[in-house]
Amino acid sequence: MIVRILGENQYVLDSKYLDKLNELDNCMVDHLSNEEVDEFSSCLHEMIHTIREKGTPLDPAEIRPSDLIVPSPDITPKEARKLFTKEGIIPG
Numbered sequence: 001m002i003v004r005i006l007g008e009n010q011y012v013l014d015s016k017y018l019d020k021l022n023e024l025d026n027c028m029v030d031h032l033s034n035e036e037v038d039e040f041s042s043c044l045h046e047m048i049h050t051i052r053e054k055g056t057p058l059d060p061a062e063i064r065p066s067d068l069i070v071p072s073p074d075i076t077p078k079e080a081r082k083l084f085t086k087e088g089i090i091p092g
Helices: 015-033 037-054 077-083
Strands: 002-007 011-013 069-070
Touching: 002 037, 015 037, 037 069, 037 077, 069 077
Parallel strands: 002 069
Antiparallel strands: 002 011
């Protein structure tokens, strides 16, 4: 699957990591709803680290449709609340 980190690059990531990303996504939603900003940020940074570590960056000249779009690590809590609804960024 193709994952984009906003403000960075796209990565090819094996779908076997989707469960891990979904777990982190659910944690981010929970932390936001509980106003736990530091914990939210920690989960987001772990998600981004997983994508960078396990994924292969695409050539920046190659633009492909993204299966998943992850916010940049410097997203504000206010911006995150608009993006992370009850389902988070990974539906289902």
